[in-house]
Amino acid sequence: MRATSKAEQERRLTYAQAIREALAEEMERDPSLLLLGEDIGEPGGVFGVTQGLLQRFGAERVLDTPISEEAVIGTALGAALLGVPTVAEIMFSDFATLAMDQIVNQAAKFRYMTGGRTSAPLVIRMVTGTAGATAAQHSQSLEAWFTATPGLKVVTASTPADAKGLLKSAIRDPDPVLFFEHKLLYNSRGAVPAEEYLIPLGEGRVMREGHDVTLVAYLYMVPRALKVAEELAREGISVEVWDPRTLVPFDREGLRRSLEKTGRLVIVHEAPRRNGFGAELAAIAAEEFFSLLKAPIKRVCGMNTPMPYAPELEQFVIPDEARIAAGVREVMRSALGSTSGGC
Amino acid sequence: MQSLAGYSPAFLKELYRKMVLIRRFEERAAELRSLGYIPGFLHPYIGQEAVAVGACAALGSHDYITSTHRGHGHILARGGDPRYMYAELFARRDGYNRAKGGSLHIANIELGIIGANGIVGGGIPIAVGAGLALKQARQLGSRHPDDPRARRADGVAVTFFGDGASNQGAFHESLNLAALWRLPVIFICENNLYGEFTPQHKHQTIRDIATRASSYAVPGLIADGNDVLDVYRVVSKAAEDARKGRGPTLVECKTYRQRGHYEGDMGQYRPAEEVAFWLEADPIKNYRRLLLSGKLCSEDELKALDQAVEQELEEAIAFAKASPHPAPEEALEDVFVESHGGRALL
Structure with missing residues (x-):
């Protein structure tokens, strides 16, 4: 990490705001980048992460989907395979079980199955962990499943600054990345640099x-x-x-x-x-x-x-x-x- | 059978050649597998050639397809090169997938082939994503005309799948989503009357899968899947609608899998009279007869086309036989992009 400047000390964002900022900056940078997910548009996401993005980038780029996880992830993958980077949200990572074919059999393996001749710049935002009394189907921490599937990168950011820098890298990564966000971190605050930065994947x-x-x-x-x-x-x-x-x-x-x-x-x-x-x-x-x-x-x-x-x-x-x-x-x-x- | 009026002889002959190419590609593949050249599965497309050829004849260079486990026909119809296909089946380095995929995973995005697929229904949502990217190309083109992705603004995505896949959630979720967003996607169901070993009447209560379109308020059309010109006509209509922004169409092509589910399955669960009926309805035999009766070409011309196919396949097989085997360490390549060494990471 870089040295802490005065601007960083002054700019404290929540984890949710930092993620939103990463999405917005990358959507500005790449006019083709799409967001897909259940209730991410008009409602701004169950946890408010995508608030304001529909108004800013339009319904053609911030797409509210039906409750169809398999189709949502497959659609994100298909767009990504045609060179359109896509960020899909799984509202609770537990629901990724409904999209396992598209994540595990398809997205994870496309580059490999095709001998390196395809690329899927796809990010799946996985809202994970307990939020307090969210019980057995809205609280799971399933990250290890996906680390056991070669072809998927798995990000687990714990601070607002890391979340922003890592999500930007994940979006620019030409391979599928599962980006785990913990529900109890969304309101946590931390210093986030005002100027643009990326954090490479694979550095603790x-x-x-x-x-x-x-x-x-x-x-x-x-x-x-x-x-x-x-x-x-x-x-x-x-x-x-x-x-x-x-x-x-x-x-x-x-x-x-x-x-x-x-x-x-x-x-x-x-x-x-x-x-x-x-x-x-x-x-x-x-x-x-x-x-x-x-x-x-x-x-x-x-x-x-x-x-x-x-x-x-x-x-x-x-x-x-x-x-x-x-x-x-x-x-x-x-x-x-x-x-x-x-x- | 269709009338030949309005089609150029060159177009009609090309449909014939492509169907023969697929038929003979599959027959040769079965022989080559029995000789030990092909280590993996084969799911022959024999009997369904009119679907792939008729549908792909309606497509242009900005269009994309997703295919199935029975995918060789779609790939050849879309312009796949038999040399790289046989090399892939032989698990050689010159294969389309550098010997990492095999029959079930042949893909080539440049040719518009997003891939065969080993999962029944697995390609359907991916085609919806391709449709979304193509729809976006129209919007992108108006704001960023220089973006190369805007060039495919008139593209459509076609997803091929079978009667078996029409019972998967992926089919229903995808048709709903494509209908909702009016995406340029054509859902082509090849109803070959069997989902693996199970006849249609034992896996669903309907006969016409096209009726499922009404649940999503999209057109559901039926084509004679053993009549290449009927498939071409119906898919052309669906493609025109898709290109004009009218959204998806479900096209059911009624056809028959002349062989078992995979090479080695004798298909003995099928009644003999059923098999005999459909062999009589063979798409190539009947189309050949139609071409000859229409005086569009002579017996000799068709024989010359047959021989050219034999020659092309002979050369393709020789190419595949000469292609090197991959080195074992190549197994570690292509897991990720090269910036991470492309190699297996923890």
Whole structure:
């Protein structure tokens, strides 16, 4: 990232505003860019992300669709294959299940199946995670499914500035990108540079420097991890919070650099633990960076349950600050050769 | 059968040549597979040639098609080169897809072929997207006349699919969306009476799939899918409507899959009298008879066309046989664009 200027300090946007700004700037830059989605036009999106874009760019470019996820994603893909970059919104990423053929069998594979002779500049905005009591069909964190499908890039931005810079890169990327946006981040604020910038896909970011333990977090777990790091600093534990920002491509070097400093790894995500992206991260660390590790790797993840409705149940299932802190303390107490419990 | 009046002899002969090309391409492919040259699936188009040839004859250079698992006919009709098609079937480096796709995935955007497709109904929403891009080209052209994408402002997108696909959600969602946005898309259902091994009456309650158009307030037309000129006439009408901004049309072409679902399926679930009826209604045999009865060309002329097809296919097969196999490491290429090395990323 660039040095912080006065203008950046002054300009604080919400995550939703930053995404909207990225969409608007890219629509200005490329007069062919289209937006598709359910209720994105006149209503401005269920979470207000696309507010004002219909009025600014017209109904020919900001297209309200029927509730037909398969056709919406297929349509976005078909336009993209003809060289028209397209951003489709999946209102709740749970609904991507209705478009799985177009995402997994079609979009992910077109370049490959055609020996590199086609390109699909398609972005699918995936509104993800819980919004609080949104229950089992409106709360899921499905990102790991898509990281297991070669041909898809997967972005998981946690701050307004990252969301803007990464979305602009995703739109200009000639391959399909799934852009995960966490519902609980939409109203979070942060500095966003006033001048144009892009953040390349595949570069993680140190969110807070530390030297005892690397805490890897993405999406809504980043603000939680930062709070935990603050709390543990008072106990004398120096936590480095590292956000990969994109899961595919993944910044192995960034992870290595952090582990060289800390030698300890805790991974936190909202998605269920079993085969979550943390499993892949832990495997990378164990296979490639084992010699850097001083302690067993620890995952602090969502429980292996559907998302429950009751707030106290939901809170129990998603890693909270206490559980993340406990995971870090456990890693600080253990050393290679000792055993580590699951959760 | 249609009257030949109003068509040029060259046009009529080209329809014949294309149908023979498809028939012989498929027959040779089946032989080559039995000889071990083709490692993957084949779903022969034999019997349905009039649909692909009649429909594609109504298309121009700014038009696009999506095809199916039974796609060789559409690709040849749209101008696909048998050399690169056989090379792809042989899994050789000179194939249209550099041996990464095979029969089910042959594509060439420059020729307007967005691709065959291994998923029943999978190409239909993609054609709607092509239609959206083509409609947008009209709008783009008025504001940004220099944008190269504006050149295809008169384009239409055609999606071929079968009776089986007409039961997929993708078909219904797509027809609804294309109708709603009045997109230049032609939905061509090749009703060959079987969805894989299941006869039509066991997979849907209707006989005429064209009636499904009325649910979306679009025209639903029926063509004799074994009559190349009837297909041409009906699809031309649909294309004219699409180009004039009147939106999509559903065209049902009644035809028959003369062979099994795939090469190796003997199709023994089909009644013998049904097969005999449709063999008698063979689209090439009948069209040949029509051309000769109309005195538009002689037996010798048609034989010369047949021989030219044999020669073209012989050369294409030799080309494919000579094409190199891919190197194993090429498997890692083309997952992503070259700016990421194009290679498999975590």
